[in-house]
Amino acid sequence: MIDLIFLEDDPVLGAELADFLGEIGYRVTFVTSLAEFDAAFEAGRHRLAVIDVGLPDGSGLALIEQLRNAGDRLGVVVFSARGSTLDKIEGLGIGADHYLAKGCDLGELSATLEALCRRLELSHSQLAWCLEIGPRRLRLPDGSQVSLSQQDMLVLRCLMAAPGESISRRQIIQALGGDYLSYDQRRLDTQMKRLRRKVLDNAGTELPIKTLRNSGYCFYGGASVRS
Structure with missing residues (x-):
């Protein structure tokens, strides 16, 4: 089972999506802030990350940039309410593998993660x-x-x-x-x-x-x- 860390500051939405991610076969670590992410993230264990952008204690984009600068071979999907073309360009430019707007069909999120698993050669x-x-x-x-x-x-x-x-x-x-x-x-x-x-x-x-x-x-x- 693939370990996935999920960062979402809305606890209700986050719990629902964490349940969904668990149902489709991922072992999910759910966190609600950058501080919780830093405490929970294990580079050797977590292979995928789903990250919100607007967070109470900072920016999800800054976190992605930090992860890329550290050289972590991590599949990253942004899942954010900020879904304009400029937002997506910025997120992908910083190092996200995919950028999805909240409100997208959950099947799209599932398919995006599956495609990322194939590209990273992660067994599922x-x-x-x-x-x-x-x-x-x-x-x-x-x-x-x-x-x-x-x-x-x-x-x-x-x-x-x-x-x-x-x-x-x-x-x-x-x-x-x-x-x-x-x-x-x-x-x-x-x-x-x-x-x-x-x-x-x-x-x-x-x-x-x-x-x-x-x-x-x-x-x-x-x-x-x-x-």
């Missing part, structure tokens, strides 16, 4: 979610398996073929062989609830699918699909 245990098409089976990270209906398999194939990306309702309905304009979308909502419940009841694990308001769904764990 969550890459063990595997959809096996032939036997219609979902293999979980702990090695357990869940048998799937044909509809379950079609939905998961659509989502797991593009982990971390927003998949629209239209795409999923078309994958099910339905016509988007005439399809009763309550059927899709029911399908997703049943699928989540099936995995939870059979494996005791939450399926890493996030509902995107007025948009669709996102499979936010690492995934592979096999025939």
Whole structure:
């Protein structure tokens, strides 16, 4: 499991996002100030950092500059309410690998971290979610398996073929062989609830699918699909 340090001064938002980061497979150290970051950060252990910019005791950008000057091989993602083009240019220029504005879809944050892990060649245990098409089976990270209906398999194939990306309702309905304009979308909502419940009841694990308001769904764990 990859160690990630998360710096966010809003304790409520920070706790929610720390939970999310834990759910998608990171071991999270959550801190709310530069002083807490300095006390908790271990260069040999923490491989990723998600850092806010506006902090009560200083600037997140100054922290990133300090980390880069120290030569730490650390993947850094800025996650800030300051999301103008100039803000992003400044953050990337100082040494952040990615700059995301708060309010972005959490699937984008997940996908950004996964891409950074690949670039830094960090192993990630969550890459063990595997959809096996032939036997219609979902293999979980702990090695357990869940048998799937044909509809379950079609939905998961659509989502797991593009982990971390927003998949629209239209795409999923078309994958099910339905016509988007005439399809009763309550059927899709029911399908997703049943699928989540099936995995939870059979494996005791939450399926890493996030509902995107007025948009669709996102499979936010690492995934592979096999025939």
